Amino acid sequence: MPETIPQDSVGLVQPQTLHVDRPLELECGRVLPSYDLVYETYGTLNADASNAVLICHALSGHHHAAGYHSADDPRPGWWDSCIGPGKPIDTNRFFVVCPNNLGGCHGSSGPGSQNPETGQLWGPDFPMMTVKDWVKSQAQLADALGIRRWAAVVGGSLGGMQALQWSMDFPDRLANAVVIAAAPKLSAQNIAFNEVARQSILTDPNFHGGRYYLHDTYPRQGLILARMVGHITYLSDDAMRMKFGRDLRSGRFHFGFDVEFQVESYLRHQGETFSRNFDANTYLLMTKALDYFDPARECDGTLEDALADTRCNFLVMSFNSDWRFSPERSREIVNALVQVGRNVSYAEIDTPKGHDAFLLPIPEYRKLFGAYMGRVAEATSNA
């Protein structure tokens, strides 16, 4: 943690755990008999529980979205730029809830947790999760917290897909869906990148068919490669040029395969840090959840058909340098929502930062996001 907690931080926070004993029927056909959901909350729930905002995390995210865990915490939560007093998701006005998704590796039930039926770690036997399954489990969390209707369900990237799924699966249980840097389904190119990431994990000799826990090892190299290729897709060409250019670490060529260019050093560092903090089975599962997301297919129709029964208001935002989920993909969502007559607004933020921009404190982005959430808060207090 910094010397003093910044004024606009939610401060010290602690995760909580909800144990759910009700079985969860999953899209893959299997049933999770019971499970744990770890989550954090910021702000105060008002008397009629109308000011709650659900934050859905992305591929490598978790429940720690804002604030600090301890005095030694070097960094705040992953979306601290947007959650806090006076920030777009203003914790003076909203009660913010952020769970770690099932299948994750930060405390919620997942491949690295114990299968209650066998007493063993789940490992690769943990059921495949989908966006729909996550939303269903998040609804259980809402019930437990006494939240009948979210003021907003908010997410970026894979989190945005969950917000969209909420609007379709529980149309009466949210007033607003905020869908940032997302897509209505993955493209072949998106799936291709995910497959490269998966193959690098699956073919790592230390993967042991996903039972690496039993061998006291983990597919470190596979995770590093997976993260390196993923990370390239999170940045834009311009962002990489500005950050690294062709800068050399030592100023000259060494005519070998060690790290020479700064960008190589950066990617290896990102990959290594990630490999120490993330579970390989979780990474496999999360990328599959992304690949499977396709609400139009789910209803055997078009995206318009899938969105026909939604009722909430929508805010869709994209970033012009994002090539992973480009503005065109966000506009597909907007056009379908206009076609079915839903209330929808759309903004495209001008930034060179690429897909990762949704996590960054970009002034235009924060202004627009804040203006929308301000209106959400007003509607909440008038209700």
Next chain:
Amino acid sequence: MRDDLALISRWIPRGARVLDLGCGDGDLLAHLQDDRQVNGYGLEIDQDNIAACFAKGVNVIEQDLDKGLGNFQSDRFDYVVMTQALQAVLRPDSILDEMLRVGREAIITFPNFGHWRVRSYLGFKGRMPVSSALPYEWYDTPNIHLCTVKDFEAHCRERNIRIIERQVVNRHHRSGRLTRAWPNLFGEIAIYRVTL
């Protein structure tokens, strides 16, 4: 609300489906939503305006009019409105066609370049006209396709666009004997409701 917007809102019935091209800070749509319960969307590119629309609870979509309206299906709207933007788009003729494709009727306002003051500015001074309705210099003006009342009506005739209603008003958004008798000479702002 701007006077021309007040004039326009009288033409739009309760519950209509409205698309407002270049909706600015969302005043017209906010008024129509509160007063007429319309299902409305605005298109806008200025992000200060977009933020203002968000704050008002007006649906606004960031979209450049010069890229067309291809993302909207035909006959999706009852009214497509464009106030004071016709003269600033790359192809006013195509946007007009597009408006009448996605909407049943189009409502358009533009500054009349045939107004006597504009004519005399050019005629006597020999300089590009600058006025309260056209406040820019020739080099920085966003108004790249100015037209007169006669030009617009000739274009409508050529394209078989039917003019349902016309209001040509002075700078105070009033019409009088002069604007009615010689609209192309005394009208400063032209307001049209057209259909195919």
